[in-house]
Amino acid sequence: MKPVKIAILSLTHGHTRKYFQTLHDNPALDWVAVSAESEEIRDVFYHYGYHEIPCYMSDDEMFDAHPEIEAVVIASANSRHLEQVRNCARRGIHILSMKIPTFDLAEYDEMMKVVSESGIVCQIELEMHYNPVVFRMKELFAKKALGNVASFNATNITLSPVWAFPWQGVPELSWGSRVPLREGDPRFRGGALCDHPHIFDMIRWLTGSDYEYIYAEVGPNLRTDIEEEDIILVNGKMKNGVSFLLDPSWSRLEERLKVPAPGWEIFPKRMEVNFNISGDKGVMLVDSFGPNVYHNGAPNDRYTVQYTYFDEWIGLIDEFVDCIRNHHIPKINLGWHRRTIEAVNACYESVRTGQPVYF
Amino acid sequence: MMVKTEIEALKGLLDKYDVPYAGGDLEIKVPLQPWRCNRKYVELKKLVTSETLEHPCLLRFCHLTASSTPLEELLYREFDLAEFICGHKIQALHAVFTDGRSGNVIIKMDNGIVGSVEVGNLLPEGAAEVDRHEIIARRGVGSDMVVDTQIPQQSIYLMTKDGDQAYKDTDSELYGLDEKGIERIRAAFEFLKDPQSAAFHTAQDASLKQAVAAALTSNETHKKIEL
Numbered sequence: 001m002k003p004v005k006i007a008i009l010s011l012t013h014g015h016t017r018k019y020f021q022t023l024h025d026n027p028a029l030d031w032v033a034v035s036a037e038s039e040e041i042r043d044v045f046y047h048y049g050y051h052e053i054p055c056y057m058s059d060d061e062m063f064d065a066h067p068e069i070e071a072v073v074i075a076s077a078n079s080r081h082l083e084q085v086r087n088c089a090r091r092g093i094h095i096l097s098m099k100i101p102t103f104d105l106a107e108y109d110e111m112m113k114v115v116s117e118s119g120i121v122c123q124i125e126l127e128m129h130y131n132p133v134v135f136r137m138k139e140l141f142a143k144k145a146l147g148n149v150a151s152f153n154a155t156n157i158t159l160s161p162v163w164a165f166p167w168q169g170v171p172e173l174s175w176g177s178r179v180p181l182r183e184g185d186p187r188f189r190g191g192a193l194c195d196h197p198h199i200f201d202m203i204r205w206l207t208g209s210d211y212e213y214i215y216a217e218v219g220p221n222l223r224t225d226i227e228e229e230d231i232i233l234v235n236g237k238m239k240n241g242v243s244f245l246l247d248p249s250w251s252r253l254e255e256r257l258k259v260p261a262p263g264w265e266i267f268p269k270r271m272e273v274n275f276n277i278s279g280d281k282g283v284m285l286v287d288s289f290g291p292n293v294y295h296n297g298a299p300n301d302r303y304t305v306q307y308t309y310f311d312e313w314i315g316l317i318d319e320f321v322d323c324i325r326n327h328h329i330p331k332i333n334l335g336w337h338r339r340t341i342e343a344v345n346a347c348y349e350s351v352r353t354g355q356p357v358y359f
Numbered sequence: 360m361m362v363k364t365e366i367e368a369l370k371g372l373l374d375k376y377d378v379p380y381a382g383g384d385l386e387i388k389v390p391l392q393p394w395r396c397n398r399k400y401v402e403l404k405k406l407v408t409s410e411t412l413e414h415p416c417l418l419r420f421c422h423l424t425a426s427s428t429p430l431e432e433l434l435y436r437e438f439d440l441a442e443f444i445c446g447h448k449i450q451a452l453h454a455v456f457t458d459g460r461s462g463n464v465i466i467k468m469d470n471g472i473v474g475s476v477e478v479g480n481l482l483p484e485g486a487a488e489v490d491r492h493e494i495i496a497r498r499g500v501g502s503d504m505v506v507d508t509q510i511p512q513q514s515i516y517l518m519t520k521d522g523d524q525a526y527k528d529t530d531s532e533l534y535g536l537d538e539k540g541i542e543r544i545r546a547a548f549e550f551l552k553d554p555q556s557a558a559f560h561t562a563q564d565a566s567l568k569q570a571v572a573a574a575l576t577s578n579e580t581h582k583k584i585e586l
Contacts, residue, residue: 027377132528133514145517262411282519291512291527293402297411297499303506306411308402309529 003030004094004321007069009059009084010076011036011045013098014161014168015125017260019073020048022313028321032069035062037076044259059084063091071121071324074098077167078174078194082107089118094324096316097124099197101334103345104176112334121323123316123330124337128198128273129205130315133288137275141206146279152203152244156196158271159254159264162226168195169226181218181229182352189348191228196248198273201332201340209240210339215356216347222253234347236356255300263299270305361385361543368533369544375532378552385547389557390564392439393546397538398529399503403492404444406501413498415445418466418474423489425482430459433478434571439563440492441466441474448566453583454574464574487511487525 006029008019023031035056036042042055056062063069071094074084078100088095095115101124102108115122128134140146162169168190171178175190193216204210219231230250237243252267264270275286292308323330346357361369366385373380394400406412418441422433442448447468456462461479468474482488489510493502505512513525528534533541550556566586573584 027375130531132531132534133526135531135534136515136526136528140515140517145519147519281521282517284518285516287512287514290514291503291505293399293406293501293503294505295406295411295499295501297406297496297501298413301499306402306406306501308398311531315531 001028001321001325003028004071004324005030005032005066005068006071006073007032007062007066008034008073008075010074010080011041012077012165012167013075014165014260015098016073016075017048018313019075020050022317023073024050026314026317026321029317032066033062035059047259059087063087063093069093071096071320073125078102079167079172079176082111085111085122086114089114089120092118092120094121094320095123096320097122097334099125100194100341101337102176103194103341105338105341105345107176108334108338108341112338115334121320121328121330122334123320123323124332124334125316126198126201126332126337127312127316128202128288129332130312130319131288132309132311133286134202137206137284137286140284145281146277146284147281149207149242149277149279151278152207152238152242153246153276154199154202154244155247155272155274156199157247157249157251158192158195159252159267160192160223160226160230160250161195161260162223162228163254163256164258164260164264169228171228174228179348181348182354185218186227187218187221187229188227189229191226191232192230192250193232193248193344193347194228195250197340197344199246199248200343201337202275203238203242203244203246204339207238207240207242209238209242211343211346211359212237212239213356213358214343214346214350216350218351219249222251229351232347232351262304263302265304266302268294268303268305271307361547362540365536365540365544368536368540369547372532372544372548373551376548376552378548380551384551387547387550389550389560391543391546391550391560392436392443392563392567393539393542394436394440395443396545396549397542400440400444400492403494403501403503404446406499407444407446407494407496411499412494412496412501415472415494415496417495418445418472418476419491419493419495420474421477421489421491423461423477423479423482425484425486426460426480427484428480430456430461430478430480431571431575433480434464434476434574435567437476437478438466438570438574439567441468441476442563444492444494445470445472447472449570449586451583451585452570452574452577454577456575456578462578464577 073096167173171188171190214236216234218229234246273288277284293306296303450469451467454464464476466474491504513527515526517524
């Protein structure tokens with residue numbers, strides 16, 4: 001199969017660096033170029049050692065210099081996604097979108113329209129779908145190993161990336177506008193909840209059901225100097241009767257590094273996606289990112305989880321290439337993902353009103 | 360030796376990554392050390408080479424299986440892991456076994472690191488293997504076993520009316536295969552990408568067989584043996 005000529009836009013998203021090795025190693029891809037939003041970001045990119053990849057200071061400059069580019073990873077702040085999707089659709093360039101295309105549903109619908117009209121592939125990066133532990137969960141669900149599922153509890157808890165990726169700490173760039181969490185609360189939408197859509201997606205995928213209602217509550221911030229929520233709990237019920245509790249908090253503290261590096265975490269495990277699922281035949285406990293290797297060495301002599309099995313980006317890219325070359329629709333496409341975005345929005349609405357939101 | 364499903368999975372990887380091969384290439388005669396491709400050992404080695412752990416002094420290895428795995432096989436694997444993770448050769452050893460089924464070896468590496476290698480094949484058939492690899496350094500301890508636990512963790516625990524099950528799935532490209540099968544496939548894949556590595560693997564095999572034989576001799580003679 002002819003390799004897909006691919007580029008990365010912006011380089012400001014927290015997942016950007018996870019693509020470097022995949023784009024470099026995967027023979028189905030020909031990594032052509034990147035665009036950076038500032039010289040500082042360009043310098044950070046070259047710090048990773050990919051000096052053979054040209055870096056441009058604007059998307060258009062890159063596209064004009066490399067008309068051979070067929071596809072891009074849009075790795076920017078949420079607030080820039082619409083303009084970049086429009087640009088790619090106009091140029092007929094396929095898109096691998098970050099996990100949040102936008103929270104503004106009018107913008108979202110415009111993205112769906114331009115993607116549909118241009119005929120490009122637009123795949124949403126929800127990498128949990130390519131995690132081998134999740135493969136096993138899906139298989140056990142398909143076999144009804146738990147019988148009828150009764151309750152679904154999931155965590156997607158991490159450190160906060162705002163020091164390394166400052167746009168995630170700016171409500172206008174993360175959420176899309178400056179909306180207070182609720183009357184009298186000095187904080188705004190755009191924090192931990194916006195960073196962690198995976199479990200909102202997984203419950204839909206695994207149960208095959210849709211949200212009936214959703215309730216959310218924010219706690220006092222662990223980080224008192226950021227202006228968005230970092231602790232939030234969500235519960236509710238699916239239409240098939242499954243009750244759920246979702247925890248998408250930034251509840252693991254971090255060193256305030258400008259570039260992610262060893263020693264970023266203060267709590268040993270910087271990121272977890274765990275599930276406790278009960279059914280009428282029994283219980284399933286799942287750690288999607290475990291077991292691992294552990295140490296308390298350099299740089300901070302703290303007990304640390306050294307992530308050991310982390311290959312979601314391989315399957316994700318394989319599907320993207322397959323969709324481009326064989327004209328398939330990605331399983332995680334804009335249409336599928338819209339309900340997950342609506343669920344996140346409903347959480348903020350619930351926080352605002354103090355009551356559940358019905359779908 | 361790979362089983363048919365593993366050979367098919369290997370072919371899938373070779374095709375995906377455009378690695379040239381002929382049918383006969385898949386019957387690999389070179390004695391590989393496949394655990395070197397297991398990512399948990401790769402990460403442990405990285406902790407040493409990146410100097411996250413500074414100046415390793417002591418290894419604490421353990422590998423317990425059921426009787427279908429000969430003690431010699433366990434010693435071969437664990438001795439190789441010691442050399443792989445430390446990047447040094449075993450220089451001397453002293454071994455004590457009971458009935459050829461369990462025991463331990465004290466090894467000394469050529470840079471002075473010492474290590475304990477506990478092996479045994481007395482687990483009941485069907486029991487999950489127990490292994491642990493701990494590196495103790497002047498700065499830091501690394502391990503593939505989480506602190507304050509005694510058995511290796513799994514990714515999924517399923518407790519139902521039909522009994523308990525546990526799963527550890529670590530490789531999305533080789534999903535569904537067990538850990539040892541994945542090691543064999545990944546090792547064969549790496550070898551076919553770099554057939555020049557045959558000389559290394561063959562020499563390492565000879566060296567490890569010598570170390571295993573020395574351990575058995577040490578057990579019989581009650582003497583430390585220099586390699």
